[in-house]
Amino acid sequence: MRFLLAVFLFLAPLSLAAQPLxxxxxxxxxxxxxxxxxxxxxxxxxxxxxxxxxxxxxxxxxxxxxxxxxxxxxxxxxxxxxxxxxxxxxxxxxxxxxxxxxxxxxxxxxxxxxxxxxxxxxxxxxxxxxxxxxxxxxxxxxxxxxxxxxxxxxxxxxxxxxxxxNSPPPDPGPSWLDILPFAIFGLFATMIVGIAARTVLGDALVRMRRCPTCGSRSLSRRRDILSRATTAHAGHGMMHTRCSACGWDRSEPYSIAQRSSGxxxxxxxxxxxxxxxxxxxxx
Structure with a gap:
């Protein structure tokens, strides 16, 4: 019986893999x-x-x-x-x-x-x-x-x-819909325990990035393609990161991988x- 069970366990994955796709x-x-x-x-x-x-x-x-x-x-x-x-x-x-x-x-x-x-x-x-x-x-x-x-x-x-x-774009943090339950809880807690409420709200917002100049969480990123990649050469573009609060702006060039001819x-x-x-x- 143990031998038959062992055979079944060995063959089961093979039978699954054999199913036509x-x-x-x-x-x-x-x-x-x-x-x-x-x-x-x-x-x-x-x-x-x-x-x-x-x-x-x-x-x-x-x-x-x-x-x-x-x-x-x-x-x-x-x-x-x-x-x-x-x-x-x-x-x-x-x-x-x-x-x-x-x-x-x-x-x-x-x-x-x-x-x-x-x-x-x-x-x-x-x-x-x-x-x-x-x-x-x-x-x-x-x-x-x-x-x-x-x-x-x-x-x-x-x-x-x-x-x-490039590396994956940074996580911009939760949207306002994601934050809303935490914000409501924070406001309610403020009425009761003040400092604790600020801690809860701070934890909910900690993943949002800050502007390196003014510290506001108001960054946005845009990529402009200057020349498209082809099968003959790579492409080039410009990545713009801007803060809507203070106007801080940084532009960085980036390359676009050459397209395969296949x-x-x-x-x-x-x-x-x-x-x-x-x-x-x-x-």
């Missing part, structure tokens, strides 16, 4: 769950194509009802996304910079899988994209709105800075691979 519907969107109305699908497709042209990073969106319906029965979404990523070969094979956005509506979970070229620090950026852009809309069943916002955030916070050779940047799948990095969200 779906073929892509396109190299931009495979909307198996039909979450996107035609007009939204067109906008998201345009955003994926333009983002790929601007950064050279291949981002693919996949939606499903359940991953079990597409060869993922009994698998965690993290393992399934890695399998799908590697079978399709998302991203440039040399840079391994592809990104897979996988959404399983009925499983109520999603995964941003990153190519093997991303260091672990980019997992945090992927988690920010999920938590700030995708999940708030998904929790109200606004999948089209969440996808559109999430794709834009994926390029802004992951693909664009990675292609430019399928990884112009169309199709380029043979990229993932080692399992990324982030997961549930709602």
């Amino acid at each position: 779906p073929e892509p519907l396109s190299d931009t969107i495979s909307d198996y769950a039909n979450l996107l109305p035609p007009e939204t699908a067109a906008r998201v497709t345009d955003a994926l194509i333009k983002g790929r042209e601007d950064t050279g990073v291949h981002v693919v969106l996949v939606t499903m009802d359940r991953i079990a319906d597409h060869g993922g029965d009994g698998q965690r979404i993290e393992d399934y996304a890695k399998r799908l990523f590697n079978q399709w070969g998302i991203g440039d094979a040399t840079r391994d910079d592809g990104i897979l956005i996988l959404i399983a509506r009925d499983d109520r979970e999603m995964r941003i899988a990153l190519g093997a070229g991303y260091e672990v620090i980019w997992d945090n950026a992927a988690q920010r994209v999920i938590d700030r852009a995708f999940l708030p809309a998904f929790r109200t069943d606004d999948y089209a709105g969440g996808i559109e916002a999430g794709v834009a955030a994926t390029f802004d916070l992951i693909a664009a800075p990675f292609a430019a050779g 399928k990884g940047s112009s169309g199709g799948f380029g043979g990229g691979s993932s080692s399992g990095g990324g982030a997961t969200g549930r709602w």
Whole structure:
């Protein structure tokens, strides 16, 4: 009996891995769950194509009802996304910079899988994209709105800075909607224990960055592309960081990675691979 159990435990993972995976519907969107109305699908497709042209990073969106319906029965979404990523070969094979956005509506979970070229620090950026852009809309069943916002955030916070050779953008801290419960609690506590209230509110705001000149939390960042990257040469841009309170401004040049001449940047799948990095969200 123990021998049979051991054989079963050995063969079970192999049987899961042998489940056939779906073929892509396109190299931009495979909307198996039909979450996107035609007009939204067109906008998201345009955003994926333009983002790929601007950064050279291949981002693919996949939606499903359940991953079990597409060869993922009994698998965690993290393992399934890695399998799908590697079978399709998302991203440039040399840079391994592809990104897979996988959404399983009925499983109520999603995964941003990153190519093997991303260091672990980019997992945090992927988690920010999920938590700030995708999940708030998904929790109200606004999948089209969440996808559109999430794709834009994926390029802004992951693909664009990675292609430019930058670190992930700093976390701007919680939004006012995130802070509101803490603020209300702080005001109430002020009436009772004054100093304790200031401590609670300070803890809630500690992650927000301060201006190096005036100390205000009023920083914003903008990137201007001066010359786009091509298959012949790298591109160049200027990154502007400004404080709206005192007018402090800093401009720094940055480079944009040269685009590959292969399928990884112009169309199709380029043979990229993932080692399992990324982030997961549930709602």
